[in-house]
Amino acid sequence: PFCDEGEWELARFLVENLNQTQIDKFLKLKWFNTRPRPSFTSKDEPLDWIDGLPSFAQWKVSDIKFKGYKTTYPIQLIWRDALEVLE
Numbered sequence: 001p002f003c004d005e006g007e008w009e010l011a012r013f014l015v016e017n018l019n020q021t022q023i024d025k026f027l028k029l030k031w032f033n034t035r036p037r038p039s040f041t042s043k044d045e046p047l048d049w050i051d052g053l054p055s056f057a058q059w060k061v062s063d064i065k066f067k068g069y070k071t072t073y074p075i076q077l078i079w080r081d082a083l084e085v086l087e
Helices: 005-017 020-027 044-052 082-086
Strands: 060-064 075-079
Touching: 005 020, 005 044
Parallel strands: none
Antiparallel strands: 060 075
């Protein structure tokens, strides 16, 4: 629903850092009179768009260590919980 990665980044920043009233105030700033506006014009649009995005199981990281064996770099297993992926 976002026109590009930059707009997605802006929407995510607004939703994560401002309340809904602040988002509406931000979108009404005169600053936008001389600059391109995002494709969303109110707080409701990015919130609805973000809620509509598919959610995925979160990635997890586990450190793997072997007794008696030293590694130059840590060995990490990056994984997702299979049951969460299927839900």
